[in-house]
Amino acid sequence: MTGQKPLVSGLYAITEARLMPEPVFLAQAEAALRGGARIxxxxxxxxxxxxxxxxxxxxGALRELCAQYNALFVVNDDPLLAQAIGAPALHVGAEDAPLPALRVQLxxxxxxxxxxxxSVRQAQEAAAQGADYVAFGSFFASPSKPQAPVVSVDVLMAARAVIDLPIVAIGGITEANGGxxxxxxxxxxxxISGIFGADDVEGAARRFTALFGDRKE
Known part of the structure; x- marks a missing residue:
């Protein structure tokens, strides 16, 4: 990837093998992209x-699919896989490899x-080390991570006041509570479940996307 990095904004769909068996994996991913997923x-x-x-x-198939829809493709927690397929983005946990080491590698x-x-403090540290975006959550009870502690919405407001990076919210988010x-x-x-657990993946993605109104991507 060259030039300016893409904007992290809008619907950020995350795959889940439990909800996306391999025979329909790509079809469901493409449905989310048709519905407006930007990431x-x-x-x-x-x-x-x-x-x-x-x-x-x-x-590799998802990377190509995202390129067709001008969406950002992200690999979760696997720098070697991201490097092997030339992924444009990687997402890691705060406990994973330090950002400076990842920059050297990737x-x-x-x-x-x-x-x-x-933790707003962790987000500030990540920003100082060169993160391109930060994520907070779980904001609501999450079917994908049922043991995750629930985070107050106030964290978003506190982070917005001190961090000049895109902020991603995650955890139990639905079209009803995302606004x-x-x-x-x-x-x-x-x-995850809010998109790929829906009977109509494309329709669910469109409803999520509508929450952002006329925001420019």
Whole structure:
């Protein structure tokens, strides 16, 4: 990826193998993109070694699909996979490899986002180290991470006041509660079950996208 890094804004759809069996995996991902997802993250918790061929095949296909829809493709928690397929973006947890080390490994061109959970301090540290966006949550009870502590919406407002980076909200977000998070300062809403758990994935994505109104991407 060259030139200016893409804007992190709008619907941020995250894949989930449990909700997206391989026969329909790509079709459901494309439905989310047709519905307006501006960011698509490949999140797969399968064995990194034993399932490496499948993971690389799926991630590579998603990268190409996102390019067709002018959407940002993100690999979750796997710098080696991101590097192998030339992914334009990587998302990591605050406990993962330090950002300076990732920059040495992957270079400056790749966009890197960092999960900061409920900590504005962690987000400030990530920003100082060169993160391209920060993510907070879980804001609501999450089917994908049922043990995740619930974070107050006030965290978004506090972060917005001191961090000049795109902010992603995640965790139990639906088309019914997402508007509150946008109003509090979220630039993007990340969703797993709210999109891929829906009977109509494209329709769900369109309803999420409508929450952003006429915001320019």
């Amino acid at each position: 698509l993250q490949y999140r797969d918790k399968g064995d990194v070694v034993a399932e490496a061929p499948r993971r690389r095949r799926q991630a 270079g400056r061109a790749i966009l890197i986002g960092v999960s900061c959970y409920g 509150v998070l946008i109003a509090a300062g979220a630039d993007a809403l990340a969703a």
